[in-house]
Amino acid sequence: MAGKRIKNAREGIDRNKRYDLGDAVAMVKDRGGAKFDETVEIAMNLSVDTRHSDQMVRGVINLPNGTGRSVRVAVFAKDAKAEEAKAAGADIVGADDLMKDIQDGKIDFDRCIATPDMMPLVGRLGKVLGPRNLMPNPKTGTVTPDVGEAVKSAKGGAVDFRAEKAGIIHAGIGKVSFDAKALEENIRAFVGAVSRARPSGAKGTFIERVTISSSMGPGIKIDPASAMEA
Numbered sequence: 026m027a028g029k030r031i032k033n034a035r036e037g038i039d040r041n042k043r044y045d046l047g048d049a050v051a052m053v054k055d056r057g058g059a060k061f062d063e064t065v066e067i068a069m070n071l072s073v074d075t076r077h078s079d080q081m082v083r084g085v086i087n088l089p090n091g092t093g094r095s096v097r098v099a100v101f102a103k104d105a106k107a108e109e110a111k112a113a114g115a116d117i118v119g120a121d122d123l124m125k126d127i128q129d130g131k132i133d134f135d136r137c138i139a140t141p142d143m144m145p146l147v148g149r150l151g152k153v154l155g156p157r158n159l160m161p162n163p164k165t166g167t168v169t170p171d172v173g174e175a176v177k178s179a180k181g182g183a184v185d186f187r188a189e190k191a192g193i194i195h196a197g198i199g200k201v202s203f204d205a206k207a208l209e210e211n212i213r214a215f216v217g218a219v220s221r222a223r224p225s226g227a228k229g230t231f232i233e234r235v236t237i238s239s240s241m242g243p244g245i246k247i248d249p250a251s252a253m254e255a
Contacts, residue, residue, distance in 0.1 A: 043248040049237055050208050056242045057201030063239040064094070064197040065208055069219055070234040071192040072227060079226030082188035085165040086218035090207040091182030093200035098179045099123065101139035101147050101161070106172050110138070113176035120146065127153055134159075136179045138167045158187060186219060194219060201239050212237065212247075217254035 038052065057063045073080040099117040100110035101124075110118045117123060117134055120143065127150055137154060139147045139161040147154075147161055154160040161167040165185050169175050186194050198211045216235060223231050235252055236244040 038243055038245060040246075043246045046209055046212060046247055046251040047205070049245045049247045050205050050212070052245050053237055053239050053242060054201055054205060054208075057239040059239070059241045062093070063201045063241055065199045065201060065203070066238055066240065067194075067196055067198050067212060067215060068234075068236045068238075068244070069194045069216070069232060071188055071194065071219075072229055072231055072233050073188055073192045073224065075188050075190055075192060077226055080224050082192075082194065082219065082222050082224055082227075083162075083164055083186065084218055084222040085167075085183055085185050086215055087178055088182040088184055088198060088211045089214055090199065090203065090211050092184060092197055093203060094197065096136055096179055097134040098176050099134035099137045100172055100176060101137070101143035102172055103140075103143070106140050106170070110172045110176055113173040114180055115172075115176045124150060132157065132159070136167070136183075136185075137161050138169070138172055138175045138179065140170055140172055141168055144168060158185065184215065186215070186222075198237075212252055213254045216249070216252045220253065 044052070053065060071082060073082055075081055097116045100107070100115045101120060102110050102118060103120050107118045124146055137159045144161070151160060166175055166178065184196050184198070186196055188194050196215060198215050199208045216232070220232060232249045235247040235249050237247060238244040
């Protein structure tokens, strides 16, 4: 049955065509046939080689319409900053105790934030948090004295992006249940953020390909120009 559903979902899609953003979003929504509210995902192929430091692509974007998913936030902070994080809605707040939980394999969060004074402690968790893309970083606004705003941002739809070894960026940018306009706005915001993060070492056409899909649906290529912010 799953094979038949996938085959039906692929009908009418030209795998070699780059669709206008509006048409691509409509096709993704029409093909979201799972029994749950599927995530709409984006994949971007960039002309970079991340083995070179001047070709790294990394950043964060607050999507205008959120992601549609509940985000659990952990914060490394003490005293007044810990209280500030809790008041802003952080799910887990701690210092040495939080470090021990993480070292013991208790990683029950989607985003990690730290105040600058906590980084000597957090730095000891690099081998654990780094591979999971959870390591706090000033470039993504997750190392900051303003933990309250950082927590609100994470809860409100902030999405980290980072180019993988093949120069590909993946992210969830909404749900199939979102209306088409909301998805289009999120996609344009995300593509715009990646475009602005173009590193000095990138040559030629930076964004080579943009593809969107639902969690269980086929990929649909987008004309990158139609996905750029006005």
